[in-house]
Amino acid sequence: xxxxxxxxxxxxxxxxxxxxxxxxxxxxxxxxxxxxxxxxxxxxxxxxxxxxxxxxxxxxxxxxxxxxxxxxxxxxxxxxxxxxxxxxxxxxxxxxxxxxxxxxxxxxxxxxxxxxxxxxxxxxxxxxxxxxxxxxxxxxxxxxxxxxxxxxxxxxxxxxxxxxxxxxxxxxxxxxxxxxxxxxx
Amino acid sequence: xxxxxxxxxxxxxxxxxxxxxxxxxxxxxxxxxxxxxxxxxxxxxxxxxxxxxxxxxxxxxxxxxxxxxxxxxxxxxxxxxxxxxxxxxxxxxxxxxxxxxxxxxxxxxxxxxxxxxxxxxxxxxxxxxxxxxxxxxxxxxxxxxxxxxxxxxxxxxxxxxxxxxxxxxxxxxxxxxxxxxxxxx
Numbered sequence: 076x077x078x079x080x081x082x083x084x085x086x087x088x089x090x091x092x093x094x095x096x097x098x099x100x101x102x103x104x105x106x107x108x109x110x111x112x113x114x115x116x117x118x119x120x121x122x123x124x125x126x127x128x129x130x131x132x133x134x135x136x137x138x139x140x141x142x143x144x145x146x147x148x149x150x151x152x153x154x155x156x157x158x159x160x161x162x163x164x165x166x167x168x169x170x171x172x173x174x175x176x177x178x179x180x181x182x183x184x185x186x187x188x189x190x191x192x193x194x195x196x197x198x199x200x201x202x203x204x205x206x207x208x209x210x211x212x213x214x215x216x217x218x219x220x221x222x223x224x225x226x227x228x229x230x231x232x233x234x235x236x237x238x239x240x241x242x243x244x245x246x247x248x249x250x251x252x253x254x255x256x257x258x259x260x
Numbered sequence: 261x262x263x264x265x266x267x268x269x270x271x272x273x274x275x276x277x278x279x280x281x282x283x284x285x286x287x288x289x290x291x292x293x294x295x296x297x298x299x300x301x302x303x304x305x306x307x308x309x310x311x312x313x314x315x316x317x318x319x320x321x322x323x324x325x326x327x328x329x330x331x332x333x334x335x336x337x338x339x340x341x342x343x344x345x346x347x348x349x350x351x352x353x354x355x356x357x358x359x360x361x362x363x364x365x366x367x368x369x370x371x372x373x374x375x376x377x378x379x380x381x382x383x384x385x386x387x388x389x390x391x392x393x394x395x396x397x398x399x400x401x402x403x404x405x406x407x408x409x410x411x412x413x414x415x416x417x418x419x420x421x422x423x424x425x426x427x428x429x430x431x432x433x434x435x436x437x438x439x440x441x442x443x444x445x
Binding site for chain 1: 278291292293294295296328329330331332333334335336337354355356357359361363366368370422423424425426428429
């Protein structure tokens, strides 16, 4: 990105406690922040809706309908838009099932439990195919990302019951949280 | 931001479905995404910890410890860092109490229920003072932001019990979600 490095350098500007991408001409700070991915686990009569990715990364692998949140929308609107785009599916969102931090790549995933608000789905332009899987049919070895594993397990554990507090990263990938229930052990 | 407008324009680049800030020289797209605020409602023996802001916007008004999430941290680490910075408080996070979208300003707030992991707190550099308020003492007219009202009500409703699915925006400011419980009404 020649147009960035030409003018911006990483310095600690006055009043800041860490290095920021700062314009050498005018001092403008280009704050860099984590990006939000919004998505949904869509349950249909006990099966789960998955999309086979038509785009990189992980083309050909299966994932839940999810993608980057846009400016001007709510997290709920974003999750519904992604399902429309990737699976031509009209969702009714139930609640937040999981909030995952992928700190290494500056990403936060806010993932809902959802149902179809109206019947029908189909592959959108970013999907090769969209289909429903019973739990025992899920292609675990062909899932696109670790967090797809995580959230499918969370969805299974939640069953049809009321949602509790959203799941965070699983124990093998967790930093910074100690649920009271665990702290008491 | 002269350095941006000099080279970047808002066009719909090939393969995109909306206008993006795009470099006229090289076609690089500067994606603009919502920013994440992480914060906590800290309960101490039934009282809630609030900070009086020493900085704009809303200097002199009360808020929960919260701020922009940084790259390289998890949401939980961010929430604990903000409490350390603003209230010199060491938190134990319990779970996500609320996820709010302030679409108008491109902001998503992920707010935890928390307790003090070790005793003590004090005003950090961004706070004029930090103190505990019983529910009846909360200075409602001097709260910094609407979402502080929302999350304090959510915290009160949750009581000491297990957290349910996180609250979203309140009905008067809600877009895009229909909890199953409401859909069934």
